[in-house]
Amino acid sequence: xxxxxxxxxxxKRLKETPKKKDKIAILSDYIKRLTPEDCxxxxxxxxxxxxxxxxGIGPKTLEHIVSFSKWEDSPVSLNEINETLNKTARIKGPSxxxxxxxxxxxxxxxxTPDEQSFLSQLILGELRQGAxxxxxxxxxxxxxxxxxxxxxxxxxxxxxxxxxxxxxxEKGPQGLKEFQPKLFHPIQPMLALSVNIPEEAIxxxxxxxxxxxxxxxxxxxxxxxxxxxxxSRHLRDITKNAPEVVExxxxxxxxxxxxxGEALVLKEDGTSYPFQVTMQRFSRTKEVGQIKEKFPxxxxxxxxxxxxxxxxxxxxxxxRRNILNKIVERDIIAPCxxxxxPEEIKRFFLQALRYRHEGLIAKSLNATYVAGHRGSNWLxxxxxxxxxxxxxxxxxxxxxxxxxxxxxxLGAKDISSGKFxxxxxxxxxxxxxxxxxxxxxxxxxxxARDLYTVYVKPELVVEVVFNxxxxxxxxxxxxxxxxxxxxxxxxxxRAEQIDTLQHLRQMYDSQLQRI
Numbered sequence: 229x230x231x232x233x234x235x236x237x238x239x240k241r242l243k244e245t246p247k248k249k250d251k252i253a254i255l256s257d258y259i260k261r262l263t264p265e266d267c268x269x270x271x272x273x274x275x276x277x278x279x280x281x282x283x284g285i286g287p288k289t290l291e292h293i294v295s296f297s298k299w300e301d302s303p304v305s306l307n308e309i310n311e312t313l314n315k316t317a318r319i320k321g322p323s324x325x326x327x328x329x330x331x332x333x334x335x336x337x338x339x340t341p342d343e344q345s346f347l348s349q350l351i352l353g354e355l356r357q358g359a360x361x362x363x364x365x366x367x368x369x370x371x372x373x374x375x376x377x378x379x380x381x382x383x384x385x386x387x388x389x390x391x392x393x394x395x396x397x398e399k400g401p402q403g404l405k406e407f408q409p410k411l412f413h414p415i416q417p418m419l420a421l422s423v424n425i426p427e428e429a430i431x432x433x434x435x436x437x438x439x440x441x442x443x444x445x446x447x448x449x450x451x452x453x454x455x456x457x458x459x460s461r462h463l464r465d466i467t468k469n470a471p472e473v474v475e476x477x478x479x480x481x482x483x484x485x486x487x488x489g490e491a492l493v494l495k496e497d498g499t500s501y502p503f504q505v506t507m508q509r510f511s512r513t514k515e516v517g518q519i520k521e522k523f524p525x526x527x528x529x530x531x532x533x534x535x536x537x538x539x540x541x542x543x544x545x546x547x548r549r550n551i552l553n554k555i556v557e558r559d560i561i562a563p564c565x566x567x568x569x570p571e572e573i574k575r576f577f578l579q580a581l582r583y584r585h586e587g588l589i590a591k592s593l594n595a596t597y598v599a600g601h602r603g604s605n606w607l608x609x610x611x612x613x614x615x616x617x618x619x620x621x622x623x624x625x626x627x628x629x630x631x632x633x634x635x636x637x638l639g640a641k642d643i644s645s646g647k648f649x650x651x652x653x654x655x656x657x658x659x660x661x662x663x664x665x666x667x668x669x670x671x672x673x674x675x676a677r678d679l680y681t682v683y684v685k686p687e688l689v690v691e692v693v694f695n696x697x698x699x700x701x702x703x704x705x706x707x708x709x710x711x712x713x714x715x716x717x718x719x720x721x722r723a724e725q726i727d728t729l730q731h732l733r734q735m736y737d738s739q740l741q742r743i
Contacts, residue, residue, distance in 0.1 A: 255367035268390035382407035384599035416600030444492025489529035657714035
């Protein structure tokens with residue numbers, strides 16, 4: 229039986245340890261001492277996750293419980309913590325909140341202040357102790373004596389890091405073979421880096437497949453016989469929002485498949501509506517039929533990951549694309565050309581823009597599908613330079629913006645440190661409607677403030693267009709975006725999926741080479 233206090237002590241050591249290598253050693257030593265069952269829970273908890281999600285308790289209510297709990301310092305097991313949270317999450321009906329509070333209060337009274345603090349942060353999703361997924365993957369790899377990339381790969385298939393840890397502890401490296409793409413278990417999407425001109429992509433990829441880059445919602449369609457499920461890039465089930473895609477999938481004459489594509493709303497002339505119109509189709513939980521009549525969905529598929537019992541992710545992209553061409557009708561496959569000719573690619577790029585699409589994506593013909601990875605095997609070319617960044621803080625506005633959070637502090641992800649670093653500020657591109665919405669949203673994410681600025685949890689992602697990247701002594705990143713402007717909020721993206729500081733540095737170096 230593994231005690232909760234041992235996990236909390238491990239978490240405390242992680243907070244006090246600055247070096248990544250030492251953090252991994254602490255985690256791996258702790259994991260080795262656990263049973264397979266306890267290992268699964270410990271990994272999830274230390275990664276800041278509760279297996280069954282939120283349990284319906286807010287911060288003020290939780291603070292009240294902790295304030296009035298008398299702790300006994302009774303040994304509590306990980307399993308008891310898990311069972312209590314599970315039962316609390318399942319309480320429904322009349323007086324549900326009151327009954328949840330009573331159950332949590334009984335648990336809290338058995339815990340020390342440190343244990344109460346850890347559990348409170350875990351429940352609220354605010355755990356900050358440096359043992360999030362990246363470090364945990366490295367620690368599990370060390371215990372299993374395999375590479376981190378192997379753990380990352382199987383994690384992308386099953387979506388549960390605790391289950392991965394339990395399996396490798398119980399069965400060793402051989403257990404990794406159990407994790408393969410499965411129907412109705414969504415796979416983390418492969419992602420693309422940005423380039424500024426076709427020649428950059430040609431230099432890296434040579435001859436490649438150039439596809440339209442749509443301004444829609446990325447989807448992953450799973451089918452088994454007559455059952456169809458559709459998942460978003462966040463692996464959320466959005467089947468009810470896309471009945472047109474369900475019908476299309478049912479007409480494809482194969483029993484089992486996983487295919488990827490983009491769903492969007494098109495005008496009668498075939499051009500794309502703005503992204504916000506497509507988002508309406510996926511933000512509605514009711515009256516889907518009514519909005520379907522007004523804004524019917526179109527879909528364009530671009531990849532096949534699984535077909536009739538055969539995983540395809542390790543096949544080269546050219547072969548996956550050929551399989552897709554055989555099973556899906558041509559008019560619902562993303563238009564593409566295979567080329568290394570800059571002029572031909574530019575003509576195709578202008579064609580995509582005429583249909584109001586974002587641009588093109590170049591895909592290496594030889595690349596396998598690397599789930600959850602943003603790498604140079606897929607490269608996106610847009611009409612303007614743009615980055616997906618996260619909001620770190622916002623300043624109160626003046627004039628017509630008075631009373632609103634306006635000037636946004638923009639952050640990129642630093643891979644080396646795992647932290648978000650500031651790369652610029654902007655208040656440009658914000659409409660009155662956006663100002664009002666973002667003020668309310670950012671105040672919900674507030675973690676601190678001073679006289680002029682509200683600092684927030686790094687969760688809200690924005691797409692930023694800009695002129696160029698400059699060196700800057702004002703930001704810890706050493707870089708700043710020139711003439712940055714907010715294009716839109718990316719509510720379909722998480723902070724983990726934004727562009728990295730390392731990518732910005734590559735873009736900056738690329739600028740210098742063209743001077």
